[in-house]
Amino acid sequence: QVQLVESGGGLVQPGGSLRLSCAASGFTFSSYAMRWYRQAPGKERELVTAITASGGSTNYADSVKGRFTISRDNAKNMVYLQLNSLKPEDTAVYYCNARYWDTRGQLIYNYWGQGTQVSVSS
Numbered sequence: 001q002v003q004l005v006e007s008g009g010g011l012v013q014p015g016g017s018l019r020l021s022c023a024a025s026g027f028t029f030s031s032y033a034m035r036w037y038r039q040a041p042g043k044e045r046e047l048v049t050a051i052t053a054s055g056g057s058t059n060y061a062d063s064v065k066g067r068f069t070i071s072r073d074n075a076k077n078m079v080y081l082q083l084n085s086l087k088p089e090d091t092a093v094y095y096c097n098a099r100y101w102d103t104r105g106q107l108i109y110n111y112w113g114q115g116t117q118v119s120v121s122s
Contacts, residue, residue, distance in 0.1 A: 002026035002111050004096045009116030012086055016120070020081040022096030022113055030054075030074040032109070033099045036081045038092035038118075045095070049081065064090075086120045093117050 008020040020036070033052050039045040049060045049070040058070050069082040079096060096113035 004098060004111055004113035006094065006096050006113045006116040009094060009118045011119045011121065013122050014087060014120055016086050018083045018086065018118060020083065020094055020096075020116060020118070022079045022081075024077045024079070024096075024098060027098065027100075027109070027111070029077040029098075031100060033101075034070070034072055034079040035097040035099065036070060036079075037095045037097055038090075039095070039115075040089075040092040043092075048094070051079065083118065086118075088120045091118060091120050 003025045005023045006020060008018060010018060012018055031053055033050060035050040036048045037045050038048050047061060048064055049058065049068055051058045051070045051072055055072045060068060067085045070079065072079040081094065083090065093115040095115045098111040099107060100109040102108050
């Protein structure tokens, strides 16, 4: 059974930090690219950051560059998101996502976690 379980969310003051974790099980984690998305109230879900299966390449939304860092530990089937210098506009539910493409570039598997709430407020 495929599972992605996020944790680490919470309430933090502006300028603070959080570390989100996503525990993966039920699939070959080291073969999957991983992403973090977020969805704020009344807004569409947006891609925050992504990391390749090997962890060798990452990319970030402009809004979080220099503040957020994605990483993964393939030995532990874990992906992390370090959130620094948090702003009120970072308030959202953060979702972990796992994706696998075949050799033709077709998306074959696409898994989602249940999300973890991050609230930034004074």
